[in-house]
Amino acid sequence: NAGVTQTPKFRILKIGQSMTLQCTQDMNHNYMYWYRQDPGMGLKLIYYSVGAGITDKGEVPNGYNVSRSTTEDFPLRLELAAPSQTSVYFCASSSERGYFNEQFFGPGTRLTVL
Amino acid sequence: GEDVEQSLFLSVREGDSSVINCTYTDSSSTYLYWYKQEPGAGLQLLTYIFSNMDMKQDQRLTVLLNKKDKHLSLRIADTQTGDSAIYFCAESKTGANNLFFGTGTRLTVIP
Numbered sequence A: 001n002a003g004v005t006q007t008p009k010f011r012i013l014k015i016g017q018s019m020t021l022q023c024t025q026d027m028n029h030n031y032m033y034w035y036r037q038d039p040g041m042g043l044k045l046i047y048y049s050v051g052a053g054i055t056d057k058g059e060v061p062n063g064y065n066v067s068r069s070t071t072e073d074f075p076l077r078l079e080l081a082a083p084s085q086t087s088v089y090f091c092a093s094s095s096e097r098g099y100f101n102e103q104f105f106g107p108g109t110r111l112t113v114l
Numbered sequence B: 001g002e003d004v005e006q007s008l009f010l011s012v013r014e015g016d017s018s019v020i021n022c023t024y025t026d027s028s029s030t031y032l033y034w035y036k037q038e039p040g041a042g043l044q045l046l047t048y049i050f051s052n053m054d055m056k057q058d059q060r061l062t063v064l065l066n067k068k069d070k071h072l073s074l075r076i077a078d079t080q081t082g083d084s085a086i087y088f089c090a091e092s093k094t095g096a097n098n099l100f101f102g103t104g105t106r107l108t109v110i111p
Helices: none
Strands: A002-006 A009-015 A017-023 A031-037 A042-049 A054-057 A065-066 A076-078 A088-096 A110-113 B004-006 B009-013 B016-024 B027-035 B041-048 B055-058 B061-066 B071-076 B085-093 B100-102 B105-110
Touching: A002 A088, A017 A088, A017 A110, A042 A065, A042 B004, A065 B100, A110 B061, B004 B085, B009 B016, B016 B027, B016 B085, B027 B061, B041 B055, B041 B061, B041 B071
Parallel strands: A009 A110, B009 B105
Antiparallel strands: A002 A017, A017 A076, A031 A042, A031 A088, A042 A054, A065 A076, A088 A110, B004 B016, B016 B071, B027 B041, B027 B085, B055 B061, B061 B071, B085 B100, B085 B105
16 A cells, blocks of 8 residues: 655745645545644644545635545645745645544645745 | 644753654544654554553654643654654544644754
């Protein structure tokens, strides 16, 4: 199993450009999450999904969109990139919500908006 | 303010014990977790403790939970250079789908 994979690993965008961060998991997990990690700020939840066709906002959803057409894929879309979106983005998945929630993380995408 | 707080940095000498602390504010926490992030990598679950437990030991790792003070700690015995990483505590809460992470503590092990 590859686990959770993310592409690209690095990207530099100009202000106003758009891009899609890809995330795929091969563990047949229903739950998937997008976090951003800023220095000294921990991880903040952007969006999450509890299954194909179902998505919901997290703590910091503004400026982002997601879709979940399959169990495996959960892409994150930035429509009009802003410098405040410079961050490291992590995708994660888990098998069920329950009370015990082990999340499996991808290696991250480092995004810089100039 | 943040729900989960940690100090940002910790340095220890190789072979010493490391203690990483975390405080949380929500009494509805069900499980508390320690994740490890190595340079350039994603987070990986290191250990966890159910909220009705006081202590959990797993080889070199000891997790202590003080529910009254809402304080969680991770002790690493005989710290090795390979333990250098960022350690995040996290909590899962009743009614929430995601985990709530602390700011992370960067552990540096000095040879």
